[in-house]
Amino acid sequence: MTDALILARAQFAFTIAFHIVFPVFSIGLASYLAVLEGLWLRTRKPVYLDLFNYWMKIFAVAFGAGVVSGLVMSYQIGSNWSVFSDKAGPVVGPLMAYEVMSAFFLEAGFLGVMLFGREKVGDRLHFAATLAVAIGTFASAFWIIAVNSWMQTPAGYGINAQGQFLPLDWMAVIFNPSFPFRLVHMVLAAYLTTALVVGAVGAFHLLKDRAQPAARKMFSMAMWMITLVAPIQILAGDAHGLNTLEHQPAKVMAMEGHYQSHPDGAPLILFGLPDQKAGIVRARIEIPKLSSLILKHDPNAPLAGLDTIPRQNWPYVPVVFWSFRIMVGIGLAIAGLGALTLLARARGKLYDWKPPQWLALGMGPMGFVAVLAGWVTTEVGRQPYTVYGLLRTAHSASPLDAPAVAASLAAFAVVYFTVFGAGLFYLLRLMSQPPHAHETGPGGPSPLRAAGLTPAPGIAPDRLLHPAE
Amino acid sequence: MPIDLTLIWAAILAFAVFAYVAMDGFDLGVGVLFPFFQRGAQRDTAMNSVAPVWDGNETWLILGGGGLFAAFPLAYAILMPAVYTPLIAMLLGLVFRGVAFEYRWRTERAKWAWDLAFCGGSALAALSQGVILGAILQGVKVAGRGYGGGWWDWLTPFSLLCGVSVLAGYSLLGATWLVLKTEGALQDRAYRLAAWLTGATLLAIFSVSLATPFLGAAYWRRWFEFPRILATAQVPLLVLLTAGALVYGLKRRRETWLFPLALGLFALGYVGLAISLFPYVVPTQVTIWQAAAPPSSQAFMLVGAAILVPIILAYTGYAYWVFRGKVGAEGYH
Numbered sequence: 001m002t003d004a005l006i007l008a009r010a011q012f013a014f015t016i017a018f019h020i021v022f023p024v025f026s027i028g029l030a031s032y033l034a035v036l037e038g039l040w041l042r043t044r045k046p047v048y049l050d051l052f053n054y055w056m057k058i059f060a061v062a063f064g065a066g067v068v069s070g071l072v073m074s075y076q077i078g079s080n081w082s083v084f085s086d087k088a089g090p091v092v093g094p095l096m097a098y099e100v101m102s103a104f105f106l107e108a109g110f111l112g113v114m115l116f117g118r119e120k121v122g123d124r125l126h127f128a129a130t131l132a133v134a135i136g137t138f139a140s141a142f143w144i145i146a147v148n149s150w151m152q153t154p155a156g157y158g159i160n161a162q163g164q165f166l167p168l169d170w171m172a173v174i175f176n177p178s179f180p181f182r183l184v185h186m187v188l189a190a191y192l193t194t195a196l197v198v199g200a201v202g203a204f205h206l207l208k209d210r211a212q213p214a215a216r217k218m219f220s221m222a223m224w225m226i227t228l229v230a231p232i233q234i235l236a237g238d239a240h241g242l243n244t245l246e247h248q249p250a251k252v253m254a255m256e257g258h259y260q261s262h263p264d265g266a267p268l269i270l271f272g273l274p275d276q277k278a279g280i281v282r283a284r285i286e287i288p289k290l291s292s293l294i295l296k297h298d299p300n301a302p303l304a305g306l307d308t309i310p311r312q313n314w315p316y317v318p319v320v321f322w323s324f325r326i327m328v329g330i331g332l333a334i335a336g337l338g339a340l341t342l343l344a345r346a347r348g349k350l351y352d353w354k355p356p357q358w359l360a361l362g363m364g365p366m367g368f369v370a371v372l373a374g375w376v377t378t379e380v381g382r383q384p385y386t387v388y389g390l391l392r393t394a395h396s397a398s399p400l401d402a403p404a405v406a407a408s409l410a411a412f413a414v415v416y417f418t419v420f421g422a423g424l425f426y427l428l429r430l431m432s433q434p435p436h437a438h439e440t441g442p443g444g445p446s447p448l449r450a451a452g453l454t455p456a457p458g459i460a461p462d463r464l465l466h467p468a469e
Numbered sequence: 470m471p472i473d474l475t476l477i478w479a480a481i482l483a484f485a486v487f488a489y490v491a492m493d494g495f496d497l498g499v500g501v502l503f504p505f506f507q508r509g510a511q512r513d514t515a516m517n518s519v520a521p522v523w524d525g526n527e528t529w530l531i532l533g534g535g536g537l538f539a540a541f542p543l544a545y546a547i548l549m550p551a552v553y554t555p556l557i558a559m560l561l562g563l564v565f566r567g568v569a570f571e572y573r574w575r576t577e578r579a580k581w582a583w584d585l586a587f588c589g590g591s592a593l594a595a596l597s598q599g600v601i602l603g604a605i606l607q608g609v610k611v612a613g614r615g616y617g618g619g620w621w622d623w624l625t626p627f628s629l630l631c632g633v634s635v636l637a638g639y640s641l642l643g644a645t646w647l648v649l650k651t652e653g654a655l656q657d658r659a660y661r662l663a664a665w666l667t668g669a670t671l672l673a674i675f676s677v678s679l680a681t682p683f684l685g686a687a688y689w690r691r692w693f694e695f696p697r698i699l700a701t702a703q704v705p706l707l708v709l710l711t712a713g714a715l716v717y718g719l720k721r722r723r724e725t726w727l728f729p730l731a732l733g734l735f736a737l738g739y740v741g742l743a744i745s746l747f748p749y750v751v752p753t754q755v756t757i758w759q760a761a762a763p764p765s766s767q768a769f770m771l772v773g774a775a776i777l778v779p780i781i782l783a784y785t786g787y788a789y790w791v792f793r794g795k796v797g798a799e800g801y802h
Contacts, residue, residue, distance in 0.1 A: 089542025
């Protein structure tokens with residue numbers, strides 16, 4: 001592997017890992033905002049409007065970061081992966097064009113109205129704009145997951161004399177074998193990740209003041225989402241895993257740490273240290289036959305290992321093995337949080353029993369970690385290919401000199417850590433202030449932003465006339 | 470004659486790129502001119518004049534890149550590595566100025582830093598876009614189905630001239646936009662800036678026009694061969710007319726004239742580019758037909774584009790209409 005190639009991979013991994021955090025949050029948050037505004041229009045309870053305005057400010061910051069980091073992605077495919085672009089462009093390019101035309105324009109076109117236009121267009125049209133933004137974020141997920149799924153499980157294509165992939169059947173390209181599983185898994189992940197953030201912010205303010213009405217409302221809504229969706233996500237993830245076993249067996253072998261074949265029932269390796277050179281997992285803790293039971297629904301079913309695949313086609317097991325465990329571990333913890341808060345609710349102590357609130361606070365960022373770990377699992381697990389089984393990563397990169405890629409990687413690293421680090425700081429500062437009655441839209445009277453980390457100075461004097469209800 | 474999908478896609482992409490230049494040009498220009506406005510109300514108003522529309526404007530750039538990838542993958546594969554350095558610079562510039570729209574309102578202490586990011590990022594993006602244009606116009610080395618040159622090939626006096634020219638032109642768009650959208654002291658300042666920038670932009674158009682035919686014999690023939698010249702000569706003549714109207718509008722303070730006239734200059738420059746380039750997408754080496762994706766790709770996308778682009782234009786128009794008129798002093802933030 002050449003230096004330029006490994007640098008190009010590092011750069012793509014770095015920029016896309018930064019980027020994915022924002023769409024995940026904006027897919028979930030846009031839907032949450034639409035729900036809040038819908039509830040407000042129906043019930044006219046001010047708490048919903050306060051929550052809407054509170055989260056819209058946060059949405060605005062996250063969305064802007066998503067736009068600019070996404071713009072980078074749309075050009076980086078050509079700048080760093082030009083051979084891939086030439087070969088796969090006829091298939092994946094149109095899907096991305098559809099993403100731009102049906103999703104990005106919709107989001108961006110109505111975002112301005114959503115952020116700044118309530119007074120100008122009235123409540124109903126404003127709600128329509130919010131819905132358009134939410135639909136746009138979902139449409140964006142649809143198309144980009146179609147692209148990624150096609151690269152994982154290509155279908156509906158032919159190959160011409162220049163080695164380009166040609167679309168033969170667009171329905172087969174879009175609805176390729178792994179697409180439905182991946183889309184469901186990803187959208188649920190976005191909802192759960194957002195619910196964890198909303199829940200953590202709610203918990204933070206509940207722990208300080210358990211009578212805070214907006215904090216109670218958002219904590220309760222977020223925990224309902226987690227209680228209901230986390231178990232569904234586990235089932236969806238399991239179904240996705242079975243689909244992967246069918247179409248990308250080497251990836252599942254890497255996830256399971258199965259270097260060796262197991263002709264009569266494969267063990268589930270809970271933990272261990274995969275040694276890629278030796279082709280074994282050291283120091284492993286395993287449960288006999290459980291892997292066969294999960295993957296084949298039969299404890300004695302044979303499962304092939306990486307020893308059935310030429311070594312040059314192996315994914316790098318240690319990364320896939322561990323990222324998968326991180327994702328699953330967090331997934332189970334999220335389901336646990338859902339169960340615990342359901343229990344608290346059943347006892348009528350959702351707002352009074354503190355341990356689940358502390359747990360929710362601590363779990364706030366874990367959805368993002370799980371999403372990143374999941375993507376690492378599926379992307380590193382696809383290696384050494386960009387288009388699975390057909391186009392190798394080593395044959396996909398641009399003919400660039402290593403210093404060019406190294407310099408741009410360094411520039412991205414410096415800029416992203418500065419810019420998005422600052423963004424994170426501003427987001428946390430917004431979240432650290434409690435939502436108050438008569439919350440204004442993004443901005444509001446600007447001295448508000450002079451506030452420090454404690455909420456008190458953040459409340460403009462006129463708002464003190466309306467103590468927390 | 471069968472429908473030439475490739476030609477249609479070339480036209481759609483040309484439209485997307487022009488839509489980008491026309492729309493993001495002025496909001497980048499507002500960023501470039503930011504230091505000329507007073508801290509506080511003037512800067513807030515200037516930023517608020519573009520805040521509700523900038524994401525939509527920038528989306529045309531994504532369509533330009535994504536569309537090139539989809540409809541002309543070979544051109545995308547050759548050109549993006551060829552302009553690697555200015556491309557990355559442009560993207561980083563856009564990152565800085567894009568986040569500034571929100572960050573700037575989230576801090577008092579570091580507001581100056583985001584003002585700087587807004588101005589510097591906008592200027593870097595504008596400059597880089599011009600350099601990219603120049604680098605493509607002057608030609609790139611092609612090897613097989615890829616780029617065959619080094620990562621500093623783009624850097625020439627010509628590409629830098631193009632960079633400065635686009636910077637001047639976008640600034641003119643920004644200044645005339647502010648004349649249209651603001652009042653009082655800010656508008657006075659925008660008028661003064663617009664006057665200077667009209668001169669700078671005309672000088673830039675003149676220099677680039679003079680330099681381009683000397684880049685290669687092909688450009689020369691395209692512009693000066695008889696009888697082509699009868700048609701091509703109309704472009705510089707129209708530029709002169711537009712420039713005259715712009716100068717007159719500046720003198721008489723016709724606030725609604727200036728922005729459309731400045732856009733007119735860009736449109737004419739764009740027609741000039743089309744004359745220089747067509748039908749090449751990588752000048753003198755790869756035509757649009759050679760770079761084209763297969764008909765099944767282009768046809769599939771055309772269905773979507775035929776339905777969605779008019780809808781996009783309609784709601785983009787709606788968004789502009791919602792925020793029509795002068796920007797209020799109170800601002801949206």
